[in-house]
Amino acid sequence: MIRGSQLAVRSSRLATRPENAGIIEGVVFSLRTGALLVALGSIGAQAPPTPAPYTVLSAEGRRPLATRLISSQEMFALDDLTKLFELTVREDTLAGGLTVTARTQSIVLTPGQSLASVGGRLISLPAPPTRDGRSWFVPVDFVPRALAAAMGTPLELRKPSRLILVGNVRVPRVGGNIEVIGPITRLTLDVAPPTPHSIAQEGTRLTIKFEADALDAALPTPSAPDLMLNIRPGDAASLVIDLGPRFGSFRSSDLPGDRGAGRIVIDLIALTTASAPTAAPPPTAPATAPPPVLDLPPSGGIRTFVVDAGHGGTEDGAHGPGGTLEKHVTLSVARRLKSALEARLGVRVILTRDADATVDLDERAAVANNNKADLFVSLHANASVRASATGAEVFYLSLEEYGDQAQRVAKGETEALPVFGGGTRDIEVILWEMAQARYIEASAALAKEVESALRERVPMSPRAIQQAPFRVLVGANMPAVLVEMGFITNADQERLLTSEPFQGLIVQSLVESITRFRDRTVSPASPATAAPGRPGGGMRP
Numbered sequence: 001m002i003r004g005s006q007l008a009v010r011s012s013r014l015a016t017r018p019e020n021a022g023i024i025e026g027v028v029f030s031l032r033t034g035a036l037l038v039a040l041g042s043i044g045a046q047a048p049p050t051p052a053p054y055t056v057l058s059a060e061g062r063r064p065l066a067t068r069l070i071s072s073q074e075m076f077a078l079d080d081l082t083k084l085f086e087l088t089v090r091e092d093t094l095a096g097g098l099t100v101t102a103r104t105q106s107i108v109l110t111p112g113q114s115l116a117s118v119g120g121r122l123i124s125l126p127a128p129p130t131r132d133g134r135s136w137f138v139p140v141d142f143v144p145r146a147l148a149a150a151m152g153t154p155l156e157l158r159k160p161s162r163l164i165l166v167g168n169v170r171v172p173r174v175g176g177n178i179e180v181i182g183p184i185t186r187l188t189l190d191v192a193p194p195t196p197h198s199i200a201q202e203g204t205r206l207t208i209k210f211e212a213d214a215l216d217a218a219l220p221t222p223s224a225p226d227l228m229l230n231i232r233p234g235d236a237a238s239l240v241i242d243l244g245p246r247f248g249s250f251r252s253s254d255l256p257g258d259r260g261a262g263r264i265v266i267d268l269i270a271l272t273t274a275s276a277p278t279a280a281p282p283p284t285a286p287a288t289a290p291p292p293v294l295d296l297p298p299s300g301g302i303r304t305f306v307v308d309a310g311h312g313g314t315e316d317g318a319h320g321p322g323g324t325l326e327k328h329v330t331l332s333v334a335r336r337l338k339s340a341l342e343a344r345l346g347v348r349v350i351l352t353r354d355a356d357a358t359v360d361l362d363e364r365a366a367v368a369n370n371n372k373a374d375l376f377v378s379l380h381a382n383a384s385v386r387a388s389a390t391g392a393e394v395f396y397l398s399l400e401e402y403g404d405q406a407q408r409v410a411k412g413e414t415e416a417l418p419v420f421g422g423g424t425r426d427i428e429v430i431l432w433e434m435a436q437a438r439y440i441e442a443s444a445a446l447a448k449e450v451e452s453a454l455r456e457r458v459p460m461s462p463r464a465i466q467q468a469p470f471r472v473l474v475g476a477n478m479p480a481v482l483v484e485m486g487f488i489t490n491a492d493q494e495r496l497l498t499s500e501p502f503q504g505l506i507v508q509s510l511v512e513s514i515t516r517f518r519d520r521t522v523s524p525a526s527p528a529t530a531a532p533g534r535p536g537g538g539m540r541p
């Protein structure tokens with residue numbers, strides 16, 4: 001059910017805010033070569049009681065940034081961020097708010113709230129700011145989500161390798177793998193993004209030098225010491241292979257890697273076979289791709305999916321004649337859908353709530369936007385004064401109430417929506433109220449798939465597919481639909497909605513329609529037709 005208050009008819013706020021347009025500014029640190037270090041990944045480390053510090057990598061070099069675990073959230077001290085990034089922090093003791101100013105933009109934090117405002121736009125954080133003694137702490141995600149936008153500078157947080165990249169520093173990820181093929185030891189390095197490099201032998205060492213500022217490397221352990229004793233980080237952005245006693249010669253080739261990465265294959269050939277290195281064929285683009293060395297997100301299409309369980313907490317949603325509350329039905333289906341999508345499609349699924357909790361409508365879209373979700377589905381159960389009203393309905397956003405500009409954006413008649421920050425998708429922020437406008441066509445296609453998959457399995461309303469100005473959809477920066485699974489006010493449908501088999505049919509329909517939508521919109525051969533409107537798609541840098 002959607003009440004009048006949940007319809008977003010706010011065309012007066014749709015005027016372009018000029019202050020959002022020209023925010024792109026230079027990087028904080030000037031680029032300087034030479035002071036660059038290799039950061040070795042610490043992938044797989046268990047969270048220790050005192051977490052290891054992050055390393056802030058900028059063109060000026062590197063600095064440690066300590067974190068603290070507070071209520072199992074990893075946090076930075078605001079004081080530390082203030083020194084590193086030249087911020088000012090003002091605490092409003094009366095209102096209980098914190099204002100962090102970075103250059104010209106302000107971030108407003110409210111104790112106890114995980115929503116923050118950056119230059120007037122809402123972003124969500126995994127936890128509220130927390131005071132400990134005299135110091136304030138913010139979740140580590142504050143850096144890419146809030147600070148980057150406020151500073152207009154790319155700030156990339158790499159959690160597995162505990163790095164923060166400032167500005168346009170080039171720090172490719174490198175993953176490695178070693179195989180022994182007869183007399184040949186083959187080192188495969190996947191490098192993302194692909195980075196120019198040179199390979200040179202000096203005595204008993206082979207050096208691979210990358211045109212980068214540092215490396216974010218997770219290196220393999222050699223298994224054939226007669227040819228390769230060790231592989232380790234070298235000076236600047238380089239890797240060094242210490243050669244073993246039986247090393248004779250090497251050959252290398254560059255291949256395209258998986259998902260947009262570059263692949264470097266280096267064969268170390270043993271002395272005795274150096275004159276006839278035919279035991280292993282030279283590496284070519286294989287018919288069956290070897291397993292990826294780097295842990296990158298799956299290619300193209302749908303990687304992250306947000307499922308929104310309607311209502312929750314103080315908002316019951318619609319009531320059934322038997323006492324069923326809409327908020328419980330939506331959460332139950334959302335949880336089942338999450339398991340099914342993760343198991344069947346291998347995508348990451350985030351729930352906007354996983355408890356009987358009150359979540360603001362804007363925050364629901366913010367969760368999807370901040371997690372760079374590729375699809376958003378909001379689940380509801382319908383209500384009607386007519387007890388006989390029955391069947392499922394699928395909605396996507398109607399732009400009619402949103403004024404001319406939103407409709408021009410949807411038709412592609414205007415320039416791209418204002419984007420500030422540039423650089424990474426982390427800090428891509430567009431005018432909040434119009435985020436959905438450029439996905440209307442994709443959302444309509446998704447709605448059609450959902451409707452036809454549902455129709456094969458569950459009763460449909462005579463108006464099975466509709467457009468409406470739903471507030472929860474309008475801020476979503478990805479294709480988004482809202483599904484009314486049935487009429488909870490109809491006693492028969494109420495029983496269905498709470499039954500496991502019916503919920504299973506809804507889940508099946510959604511999984512199938514999402515699969516069809518993905519297959520229709522994403523074709524590896526023609527990236528132009530891939531997920532509409534996602535700049536920098538393909539591989540996440």
Ligand SMILES: [Zn+2]
Nearest residue numbers: 001002310380
């Ligand atoms: Zn509802």
